[in-house]
Every structure is written in structure tokens, then in C-alpha cells.
Amino acid sequence: MPQPLKHSLYVKGTTEQQSKQDFVSGLRGFLLNDMAANMKECFESEVQPQMIRDQKKLETGEDVHDAIKSKNVFKFYSSMRYNAQEMVWRNALRAIHESKNELDSRINAIKNEQSASKLHLDPSLAIPKNVSSVDVHLAPGSYYREDGSANWVGGALYDHGLNIFSFGMMGSNLDDIGQSMAQYIRKKFPDFAPKTILDLGCTIGHNTCAWKITYPEAEVEGIDVAPACLRYGNARALDQGVDVNFKQMDASALSFENESVDVVFSSMFLHELSVKNIKRVLAEAYRVLRPGGLMLHMELPPNDSLEPYDAFYLDWDAYYNNEPFYKAFRDQDFTQLRIDAGFQKDKLIDFITPQYTYMDSETYTKAIKVDADIDENTGRLAEGIQWFGFGAWK
Amino acid sequence: MTSADQNFNLNTRGKRPAFFASSETDALMTALLETMSQLWATRAQVNLLQKALIGKGLLTAEELENIQRSDNEKADEHQAMQNFFADAFRSMGVPTQSLASRKKEIDDLQGETKNEADP
Numbered sequence: 001m002p003q004p005l006k007h008s009l010y011v012k013g014t015t016e017q018q019s020k021q022d023f024v025s026g027l028r029g030f031l032l033n034d035m036a037a038n039m040k041e042c043f044e045s046e047v048q049p050q051m052i053r054d055q056k057k058l059e060t061g062e063d064v065h066d067a068i069k070s071k072n073v074f075k076f077y078s079s080m081r082y083n084a085q086e087m088v089w090r091n092a093l094r095a096i097h098e099s100k101n102e103l104d105s106r107i108n109a110i111k112n113e114q115s116a117s118k119l120h121l122d123p124s125l126a127i128p129k130n131v132s133s134v135d136v137h138l139a140p141g142s143y144y145r146e147d148g149s150a151n152w153v154g155g156a157l158y159d160h161g162l163n164i165f166s167f168g169m170m171g172s173n174l175d176d177i178g179q180s181m182a183q184y185i186r187k188k189f190p191d192f193a194p195k196t197i198l199d200l201g202c203t204i205g206h207n208t209c210a211w212k213i214t215y216p217e218a219e220v221e222g223i224d225v226a227p228a229c230l231r232y233g234n235a236r237a238l239d240q241g242v243d244v245n246f247k248q249m250d251a252s253a254l255s256f257e258n259e260s261v262d263v264v265f266s267s268m269f270l271h272e273l274s275v276k277n278i279k280r281v282l283a284e285a286y287r288v289l290r291p292g293g294l295m296l297h298m299e300l301p302p303n304d305s306l307e308p309y310d311a312f313y314l315d316w317d318a319y320y321n322n323e324p325f326y327k328a329f330r331d332q333d334f335t336q337l338r339i340d341a342g343f344q345k346d347k348l349i350d351f352i353t354p355q356y357t358y359m360d361s362e363t364y365t366k367a368i369k370v371d372a373d374i375d376e377n378t379g380r381l382a383e384g385i386q387w388f389g390f391g392a393w394k
Numbered sequence: 395m396t397s398a399d400q401n402f403n404l405n406t407r408g409k410r411p412a413f414f415a416s417s418e419t420d421a422l423m424t425a426l427l428e429t430m431s432q433l434w435a436t437r438a439q440v441n442l443l444q445k446a447l448i449g450k451g452l453l454t455a456e457e458l459e460n461i462q463r464s465d466n467e468k469a470d471e472h473q474a475m476q477n478f479f480a481d482a483f484r485s486m487g488v489p490t491q492s493l494a495s496r497k498k499e500i501d502d503l504q505g506e507t508k509n510e511a512d513p
């Protein structure tokens with residue numbers, strides 16, 4: 001169930017709206033756990049044996065997708081997931097709409113006090129095609145949505161939508177990914193003391209703030225191309241008392257100096273770029289990193305590490321959730337991508353981490369002592385989820 | 395609502411995928427889920443009102459908005475929701491038969507019964 005967000009920009013909505021949000025959240029939980037299990041069972045008991053009998057190719061997610069499309073369970077699962085996704089945004093938008101003026105005053109009050117030095121917008125930067133050509137994740141107006149003077153709506157939509165979408169699985173401050181990744185590095189590499197940390201595609205900075213909390217001494221910068229998200233994220237961080245700089249910048253053309261950053265991080269970002277752009281972003285990361293610095297991306301696991309069914313399952317979003325680059329990215333060889341960007345093969349890191357904010361620090365430390373392998377729970381929003389990180393030291 | 399409010403977009407750009415053989419079914423699914431969501435919200439409202447009426451008699455709107463559910467009650471609600479899903483979606487994805495095959499089955503059964511009744 002969605003929990004109240006821990007900042008003053010949270011729109012509670014009426015009890016009726018809250019119940020509708022609970023419903024969508026609960027529905028997603030049901031679909032991604034129970035109904036997904038039914039679909040897998042249908043694959044194993046009907047589709048796969050039939051494919052074997054018919055001597056059909058069963059090597060990739062696409063092979064599974066082609067074969068399962070005609071099954072009722074796929075149709076219902078897909079139809080309900082698609083509708084549920086629309087309902088996530090519609091419910092969030094209705095609540096935001098009703099509190100628009102109040103929220104506007106709250107954001108302005110925070111802005112007037114302290115934000116100017118922490119927010120750098122660049123009106124000359126165009127919204128890139130990967131963000132503007134479709135409503136990403138089916139979110140009406142995508143990340144950069146602005147509604148007249150309410151030029152922060154895209155950010156509020158992401159925050160409130162993610163809260164409904166994640167049915168309590170992203171942490172009580174929606175920052176479990178950031179906290180888990182940063183804590184993993186801190187605990188595994190206790191001597192590493194980054195001075196500058198950069199988060200690419202930070203959206204509203206919820207996971208960026210986690211790095212500042214983990215490494216309070218560091219200067220933390222979040223960059224994104226969507227000004228609506230940066231404005232909102234700036235107010236959100238200030239409201240929570242976390243000191244992060246937000247900059248409107250394209251990750252494929254960073255304005256940071258060569259060798260000026262210690263950590264280049266991103267979460268759930270690369271899969272929203274074309275392969276050409278991913279290569280540019282990784283090369284930029286290499287350029288701006290100081291020797292000894294770390295590039296780290298939290299992402300969905302590559303398709304070559306997955307069984308065909310699990311690849312199909314994750315690729316659903318590419319086809320039906322307006323994530324056009326999702327599959328092409330996950331079809332890449334993640335090792336080669338890093339080597340092509342300039343990193344050395346013996347300096348690559350790949351890991352799986354459990355959810356830091358769902359356990360005490362000691363249990364977490366013990367859990368990451370054991371190297372875990374990618375499995376069907378990796379990156380998949382359902383019970384037992386684990387996050388996947390890959391990167392390299394420079 | 396001002397005209398600017400009417401422009402507050404709730405819709406996703408682009409065409410919706412048709413998962414079913416007929417687009418009517420896709421549209422019905424949307425209507426079904428929205429109806430379920432409204433029903434869920436209404437059910438929650440009724441629960442709240444009942445609680446208020448039983449506990450305190452007549453209440454102000456503000457008091458009504460501030461009624462909190464305990465963790466146990468939330469867990470019960472969650473379970474009720476899962477049961478609701480199990481009921482509402484029970485026919486999805488299960489084997490079905492055409493009307494012709496059903497008729498044949500019934501006819502066959504009737505035939506068997508007839509035969510049994512025959513001396």
C-alpha cells in the first residue's frame with residue numbers, strides 16, 4: 001500500500017482518493033505476484049511443452065512473447081497491468097490537481113527561502129527525443145510536464161505516482177535503491193571516500209539524496225533534462241534538509257571538467273536511452289571520473305543472464321509500458337559496453353544487493369558478504385526483490 | 395473549474411494496445427477495473443461511516459476525515475481486497491469452450507441419460 005511520503009509536498013488526497021490509490025497499489029501487487037505466477041505456470045505447463053512438440057525456437061524472450069500472446073492469461077495480465085498503470089497516474093494527477101494551488105504555495109515558500117543556489121536550470125537545453133517522443137511509463141505528459149505556472153507538476157506526478165506504483169517496495173522515502181547502492185559501496189569499500197558524487201537522470205532526486213545521507217561529506221549533484229522534475233526535486237530535498245545540487249544537463253554531454261568527479265551513479269536510467277546514447281553516457285562517465293573513481297549503474301539485469309521466460313517477463317514493459325529502449329539496452333553485452341567506454345576489464349564490478357531500508361544495518365552487512373547471483377527476483381518488483389548494480393573503477 | 399483546469403491532462407498520448415481479439419473487450423476491461431476501484435473506494439467509505447456512526451453518533455466532516463485504521467484493520471482490508479480479486483478475476487485465463495462444444499457435451503450427456511433410462 002502507498003505510505004504517506006515524508007515531506008511537506010506530499011498530497012494526501014481525500015479518503016476516497018486514498019482508497020482508490022490503495023486499490024491500484026493492491027491490484028499491482030496482485031498482478032505482479034499472483035497473476036504473474038499464473039502466467040508462468042501457463043508457460044511451463046502448456047506453452048513450453050507445445051513449443052517443444054512443435055520444435056519451435058525457444059531461446060529468447062521474444063520467442064516466449066510470440067508463443068504466449070494468444071493465451072488468455074497473457075491477455076488478462078497485460079490488459080490489467082496496462083490499465084493499472086494508467087490508473088496509477090490518473091489517481092496521482094487527480095489528487096495533485098485538487099491541491100495544485102496549495103502545493104504551489106508550499107513549493108514557492110521553500111524556493112523563496114533557500115533554493116536558488118541549489119537549482120541550475122538551462123532553458124537552452126532541449127528535451128531529448130527519448131523523453132519527448134512518448135509518454136514514458138504511460139505517464140501523461142512524461143517527466144517534463146508543466147501546467148502553466150505549476151511548472152513542477154511532472155515532478156509531483158513522478159513522486160506520487162511512484163509511491164502508488166511501487167506498492168511499498170521502494171522504501172518509506174522511495175529511496176531504497178539509492179540507499180542500498182550507496183550503502184553497498186560504503187560497506188564493501190570502507191576506505192573509499194568520495195568528495196563529489198554525480199547522479200545521472202536523477203528525476204526528483206529521491207535516490208540522489210540517499211548518497212548525501214550515506215556520504216555526508218561529499219558534494220552531491222543530481223542532473224536531469226526535465227526542469228519540472230528538478231524544480232520539484234530541489235524543493236523536496238530542501239524540505240527534507242538534504243543538501244543536493246540539481247542541474248539541468250544532458251548526461252551524454254556533461255559540463256563537468258575531466259577527472260572532476262569520484263562517483264558517477266545512475267538508477268533506472270540507462271534503459272531509457274538509445275544504445276547510441278548509452279555509449280555516449282558511459283564515455284562521459286569515464287571522462288569526468290577521477291582515477292580511482294567509481295561508475296555505478298543500478299539497472300535491470302541483462303537479458304543474456306536470464307532464462308527466456310524471465311527476459312520476456314521484463315521485456316513486457318518495452319512493448320506495453322512505453323519503455324521503447326528497455327529491451328535493446330538489456331540485449332547489450334554489459335561488459336563490452338564498459339570496456340568500449342574505456343574501463344579496464346579487471347576493474348569492472350557487478351553485484352546484487354538486498355533492500356537496505358528493509359533490514360537492520362547488521363543484517364544487511366551480513367547479507368552482502370555472500371555474493372548473490374542474478375535470479376528471477378532481480379530487479380523485479382515483487383516479494384523478495386533484489387537490486388542489480390554494475391559499474392567499474394577507473 | 396477554470397478552463398485551465400479542464401486542460402489538466404489525465405490521458406496518455408498515443409494508441410492503446412488491443413490485447414483481446416475484439417477492442418470491445420479491452421474497453422470493457424477498463425470499465426471493469428474503474429468500477430472495481432470505485433466500488434473499493436465506496437466500500438471503504440461505508441466502513442468509515444459505519445465506524446463513525448457506531449462509535450460516536452453524528453460527526454463533523456473533519457472528524458470523519460481523520461478516522462484512522464489500526465494496523466490489524468489495515469491487514470484485514472488488505473486480505474479482503476485480495477479475496478475480492480480472487481472472486482472478480484476467477485474467470486480470467488481459465489479454459490473455456492465454444493458454445494458448439496458445450497452444446498455437444500450437453501447433448502451427449504442427454505443422450506447417455508436417455509440410454510440409461512431405456513429398458
Ligand SMILES: C[S@@+](CC[C@H](N)C(=O)[O-])C[C@H]1O[C@@H](n2cnc3c(N)ncnc32)[C@H](O)[C@@H]1O
Nearest residue numbers: 143201202203207224225226249250251267268
Ligand atoms: C526512470 S527516470 C530515473 C529515475 C531515478 N533515477 C530513480 O532512481 O528512480 C529516467 C530519468 O532520466 C532523465 N533523462 C532521460 N534522458 C536523459 C539524458 N540524456 N540526460 C539526463 N537525463 C535524462 C528523464 O528525464 C528521467 O527523469
